Amino acid sequence: MTIYIPPVRDMQFALHDVLKLSQSGLPGHEDLDPDFTEAILDAAGKLAAEVLAPLNAVGDKQGCRLENGVVRTPDGFDRAFQAMKDGGWTALDCDPEYGGQGMPYVMGVATGEMFVSANMAFNMYQGLTHGAYSAIHAHGTDEQKQTYLPRMVSCDWTGTMNLTEPHCGTDLGMLRTKAEPQDDGSYLITGQKIFISAGDHDLAENVIHLVLAKAPGGGEGTKGISLFIVPKFLVNPDGSLGERNGVTVGKLEEKMGIHGNATCVMNYDGAKGWLLGDLHKGMRAMFTMMNEARLGVGLQGYACAVPAYQNAVAYATDRLQGRAVTGAANPQGPADPLIVHPDIRRSLMDQKSFLEGARMLALWGAHLIDKGHNGDADAEGLVSLLTPVIKGFLTDKGFETAVLAQQVYGGHGYIEEWGMSQFVRDARITMIYEGANGVQALDLVGRKLALDGGKHVMGFFEMVKSFCKQQGDSAIAADFIAPLKNASKDLQTAAMFFMERGMKNPNDALSGSYDFMHLFGHVALGLMWAQMAVAAQEALDAGRGDAAFLKTKLATGRYYMRRQLPITATHLARIQSGAAPVMELEAEAF
Numbered sequence: 370m371t372i373y374i375p376p377v378r379d380m381q382f383a384l385h386d387v388l389k390l391s392q393s394g395l396p397g398h399e400d401l402d403p404d405f406t407e408a409i410l411d412a413a414g415k416l417a418a419e420v421l422a423p424l425n426a427v428g429d430k431q432g433c434r435l436e437n438g439v440v441r442t443p444d445g446f447d448r449a450f451q452a453m454k455d456g457g458w459t460a461l462d463c464d465p466e467y468g469g470q471g472m473p474y475v476m477g478v479a480t481g482e483m484f485v486s487a488n489m490a491f492n493m494y495q496g497l498t499h500g501a502y503s504a505i506h507a508h509g510t511d512e513q514k515q516t517y518l519p520r521m522v523s524c525d526w527t528g529t530m531n532l533t534e535p536h537c538g539t540d541l542g543m544l545r546t547k548a549e550p551q552d553d554g555s556y557l558i559t560g561q562k563i564f565i566s567a568g569d570h571d572l573a574e575n576v577i578h579l580v581l582a583k584a585p586g587g588g589e590g591t592k593g594i595s596l597f598i599v600p601k602f603l604v605n606p607d608g609s610l611g612e613r614n615g616v617t618v619g620k621l622e623e624k625m626g627i628h629g630n631a632t633c634v635m636n637y638d639g640a641k642g643w644l645l646g647d648l649h650k651g652m653r654a655m656f657t658m659m660n661e662a663r664l665g666v667g668l669q670g671y672a673c674a675v676p677a678y679q680n681a682v683a684y685a686t687d688r689l690q691g692r693a694v695t696g697a698a699n700p701q702g703p704a705d706p707l708i709v710h711p712d713i714r715r716s717l718m719d720q721k722s723f724l725e726g727a728r729m730l731a732l733w734g735a736h737l738i739d740k741g742h743n744g745d746a747d748a749e750g751l752v753s754l755l756t757p758v759i760k761g762f763l764t765d766k767g768f769e770t771a772v773l774a775q776q777v778y779g780g781h782g783y784i785e786e787w788g789m790s791q792f793v794r795d796a797r798i799t800m801i802y803e804g805a806n807g808v809q810a811l812d813l814v815g816r817k818l819a820l821d822g823g824k825h826v827m828g829f830f831e832m833v834k835s836f837c838k839q840q841g842d843s844a845i846a847a848d849f850i851a852p853l854k855n856a857s858k859d860l861q862t863a864a865m866f867f868m869e870r871g872m873k874n875p876n877d878a879l880s881g882s883y884d885f886m887h888l889f890g891h892v893a894l895g896l897m898w899a900q901m902a903v904a905a906q907e908a909l910d911a912g913r914g915d916a917a918f919l920k921t922k923l924a925t926g927r928y929y930m931r932r933q934l935p936i937t938a939t940h941l942a943r944i945q946s947g948a949a950p951v952m953e954l955e956a957e958a959f
Contacts, residue, residue, distance in 0.1 A: 375414025428629020490629030501528025568633030596651035626794030670764030761809035762890025881944035
């Protein structure tokens with residue numbers, strides 16, 4: 370069985386030494402002192418490690434099954450879901466008006482990482498509900514909010530998002546699901562949706578589907594799409610459940626990973642639904658859910674790799690293979706542990722430096738969302754710019770990190786009983802769903818760079834520049850600030866290349882979009898590491914905290930700046946090669 374150790378200390382460092390939550394001046398943050406957040410994280414970590422993690426392999430082996438129209442989840446999932454509900458974890462950062470605890474979103478992200486690391490497939494049942502809750506909370510009528518949100522906050526009812534159809538994924542303008550208006554103000558929804566995570570299950574009394582469909586008069590393309598609330602069971606005026614709605618599960622998909630989550634084909638046969646938000650403005654309402662979902666998937670991407678790394682460290686420490694080239698490190702044994710070998714060290718440092726930087730980026734992104742919720746338009750714009758980077762870069766690198774961890778095991782990593790293959794298989798989907806990573810790159814270059822006249826990307830450049838200037842003479846300058854400056858210059862040069870060439874030949878920009886997403890991701894992690902280095906050095910100088918932990922943080926950061934951040938130059942060179950090498954071949958030549 371694999372192990373999982375909740376990284377509470379590292380989260381506490383990020384929340385308090387770097388983000389300084391209780392000093393941020395945001396409403397509700399003044400109560401987030403280290404003792405309070407540690408108690409929350411310890412409790413979440415206990416649930417994750419002791420209840421959810423032991424079910425991870427169970428869910429992988431058993432999967433879900435469809436019996437007489439009802440989806441059955443793996444053994445133990447029902448008890449674990451009840452434990453999560455009883456602990457109030459589904460309501461942590463939800464509106465108190467509907468039964469939530471009203472904590473900042475950043476605390477939901479911190480606890481969410483642990484739940485994903487422990488059991489990604491399981492956590493998706495409540496994670497998707499949170500996204501549906503957010504869409505209804507932002508765009509629903511008072512009646513809709515009162516009807517659905519209290520039960521969704523408690524996860525007595527769960528939620529889904531229904532976008533994809535058999536013939537269209539990214540190109541939602543092609544969708545065929547129809548919504549026919551009725552005299553009572555409802556709509557009859559008819560069509561088929563695929564790849565619906567948590568589309569049906571036995572963990573909740575009701576499932577509230579948010580469904581994109583086309584109502585009459587909307588025209589062609591995405592401008593004609595509306596969003597509808599379609600419950601599995603209709604809800605009576607008194608809040609009790611009524612008759613079964615016209616929505617059924619056609620089949621369960623057999624997948625590479627996340628076997629414990631039910632991925633359904635959903636058939637809507639005149640199902641009764643209610644408009645959410647404005648007619649023909651469904652994409653606006655859905656993006657409330659999708660932007661949150663994309664940040665959540667970015668978190669999934671690295672969180673899946675956290676236990677993979679932890680297990681790789683344990684294996685490398687225990688497994689005896691070969692002798693250290695500098696002399697026996699374990700002279701009493703037949704061989705030295707794997708961890709003495711430089712190449713194993715390189716792999717583990719690649720993993721560790723990415724994961725700690727990714728955690729910091731995810732928490733910073735969540736903190737920006739909290740600022741946006743409190744009226745900070747610049748923070749809201751910046752996190753919108755960063756969303757495709759967080760989703761695309763963290764999932765690409767998260768999957769790569771899980772593979773690196775598996776590789777430490779050698780042949781044993783390929784054997785199911787060791788558990789490493791599940792981390793790899795589960796992480797793989799994060800690069801695909803909620804907008805495949807190539808689409809994230811196109812969104813970044815094609816839309817987000819120009820958002821508000823380029824205000825937010827220029828703001829990011831200025832943030833990095835100001836930080837570097839402020840720390841230019843500090844103790845960490847040579848190891849952290851100089852590399853960050855060089856990487857940021859590569860990012861700015863790439864952005865200027867797009868501005869100069871993109872209008873004349875859009876393919877020049879789009880051919881380099883994926884490299885730009887990774888270039889941006891590395892600069893963002895470089896900024897995170899530089900900020901963590903400042904915090905660690907300040908704590909060491911003041912004699913605060915665990916000196917060994919802080920020194921390890923600095924050493925890990927130096928590794929990232931020296932061994933990972935220089936890749937920005939390669940990404941820039943690829944971008945500057947333009948479209949010619951990408952588009953040269955005729956289609957028939959492939």
